[in-house]
């Protein structure tokens with residue numbers, strides 16, 4: 120461990136850092152990680168195995184906002200690999216690599232079309248950070264053939280499907296694409312009349328706000344917003360992520376006319392505490408980010424065992440947290456992004472879990488807006504762990 124290196128992070132002015140050059144300083148291996156954290160030889164060996172399953176990529180900015188040598192530090196848990204990632208399933212139950220059923224809805228050419236009105240374009244597999252809890256672990260950071268190779272072909276598909284009213288450009292993290300690639304994508308979508316709006320899903324404002332201190336980027340977002348609404352779903356999980364740099368990134372994006380919505384993930388050892396959760400949601404409203412979703416952690420291989428919170432415990436935490444949130448802070452929906460569609464976790468009455476389906480697959484539109492009731496057990500963490508008691 121090199122204390123000078125850790126302390127030097129505090130002296131960097133992120134507002135004046137070149138975003139492309141800085142990416143080359145990311146920590147991308149266990150050997151580099153050893154410069155920042157203590158590792159005994161047994162753990163080091165196991166982390167080398169973890170690295171083979173889900174690569175390491177940590178921006179120096181994000182290292183600078185954590186306590187790298189406290190294994191319980193919430194921010195560290197999100198970025199630094201742990202040997203728990205070697206557990207494929209574990210105490211919370213079975214897992215899958217594709218919990219959201221993305222692969223079934225893959226139309227080829229990097230397009231996923233699960234809900235009639237939304238098309239999702241997988242623009243890249245690269246992210247400025249490879250989050251340890253990522254539900255797309257099966258693809259981020261790994262070479263794969265599911266990213267869009269030809270955006271014009273993807274646009275043709277969208278143009279031919281008038282039922283599509285919005286497009287999500289996702290990944291990976293599309294904001295890590297160069298400005299000219301982003302511009303090309305946005306230009307291809309701006310003239311499709313049946314698209315009401317476009318979303319760019321990104322965690323960069325949180326883990327790599329440096330990306331937004333780029334006038335050319337803000338100008339190109341502004342230019343698109345003159346023709347069509349642009350939304351930016353982002354992913355803050357903890358109040359310590361709301362730094363002056365992250366707040367400035369959000370301010371710049373909003374100044375271009377973009378609406379920023381937050382999609383947090385509910386994670387053990389990160390935000391499973393009423394005070395942390397209310398500080399997060401209240402803090403987001405303060406910087407102009409709308410709390411939109413709180414996702415129940417999906418049963419993802421190498422994630423579920425150490426990150427998923429049992430639903431019963433989780434509902435109680437969310438309910439308690441909401442007592443200290445104002446109306447805007449508690450606008451978010453607590454949801455499961457399940458293979459059947461998005462399901463809102465409304466709450467519990469004793470051991471009866473009350474759910475409402477928000478979105479359904481194209482082939483089952485009648486499932487939208489239905490109420491669902493399940494028998495809640497102490498350890499259930501996912502829909503499939505429980506018995507449906509009434510339809």
Ligand code: SF4
Nearest residue numbers: 246249250253291322
């Ligand atoms: S930025 Fe998003 S897609 Fe990329 S690793 Fe993190 S959670 Fe996954």
